[in-house]
Amino acid sequence: MKLRGLYAITDSQLLAGKFLTHVEAALEGGVTLLQYRDKSNDEARRLREAEALLRLCERYRTRLIINDDAELAARLGVGVHLGQTDGPLTPARALLGSQAIIGATCHAQLELAEQAAREGASYVAFGRFFNSNTKPGAPAADIALLERARPALHLPICVIGGITLDNAAPLVAHGADLLAVIHGLFGAESAQEVTRRARAFNALFTS
Numbered sequence: 001m002k003l004r005g006l007y008a009i010t011d012s013q014l015l016a017g018k019f020l021t022h023v024e025a026a027l028e029g030g031v032t033l034l035q036y037r038d039k040s041n042d043e044a045r046r047l048r049e050a051e052a053l054l055r056l057c058e059r060y061r062t063r064l065i066i067n068d069d070a071e072l073a074a075r076l077g078v079g080v081h082l083g084q085t086d087g088p089l090t091p092a093r094a095l096l097g098s099q100a101i102i103g104a105t106c107h108a109q110l111e112l113a114e115q116a117a118r119e120g121a122s123y124v125a126f127g128r129f130f131n132s133n134t135k136p137g138a139p140a141a142d143i144a145l146l147e148r149a150r151p152a153l154h155l156p157i158c159v160i161g162g163i164t165l166d167n168a169a170p171l172v173a174h175g176a177d178l179l180a181v182i183h184g185l186f187g188a189e190s191a192q193e194v195t196r197r198a199r200a201f202n203a204l205f206t207s
């Protein structure tokens with residue numbers, strides 16, 4: 001499967017009261033990867049919500065990724081996204097198998113991406129590219145990084161951080177394969193607007 005297009009990431013606060021409706025609206029518009037990102041320690045709720053997302057993903061033929069938690073990913077038979085402090089990639093690959101999608105946060109450092117590639121990552125993520133409502137303190141990345149990274153890496157490149165329909169096009173033009181978006185997608189007022197935004201993000205990859 002080609003990892004290219006919109007990478008929708010859930011946010012438990014932003015989606016409170018509209019979790020499944022907004023996620024389904026995004027899937028309706030087209031989502032290449034869906035990440036379940038919940039920073040709480042409520043394991044029962046996390047399992048329940050991740051299972052509900054998996055059912056939706058199966059209906060829409062979208063791949064589910066669990067943030068931070070390789071054990072939960074293994075339990076559901078899905079992929080995982082690991083940051084620099086979320087545990088090493090090699091045991092996660094051994095746990096999840098060769099076909100699993102495993103993503104790695106590389107901040108603004110090409111060296112981290114090269115290391116992640118050696119350790120079996122399926123894609124690397126750089127960010128944050130713009131001011132982020134969700135994670136304002138994340139280290140900043142810029143287009144110059146993408147210009148260095150694109151020819152050096154033979155993996156899909158994911159970009160993240162403050163991405164909206166107004167600022168995403170240059171990232172795609174400079175070689176980003178996956179646009180990872182929380183607020184710029186799920187911050188919409190209505191489910192219809194989420195679907196419209198998802199379609200518009202995907203259209204950036206065809207023009």
Ligand SMILES: Cc1ncc(COP(=O)(O)OP(=O)(O)O)c(N)n1
Nearest residue numbers: 067081082083084105125158160180
């Ligand atoms: C696609 C994608 N890229 C980066 C991140 C950030 O991961 P991390 O640095 O581990 O921070 P948290 O998201 O866990 O707060 C991500 N989740 N997804």
Ligand SMILES: Cc1nc(C(=O)O)sc1CCOP(=O)(O)O
Nearest residue numbers: 127128132134138161162182183
């Ligand atoms: C979870 C996350 N990681 C980032 C990084 O730079 O690694 S930025 C970020 C938040 C992305 O949300 P939004 O689209 O609302 O800015």
Ligand SMILES: [Mg+2]
Nearest residue numbers: 068082083086
């Ligand atoms: Mg993490």
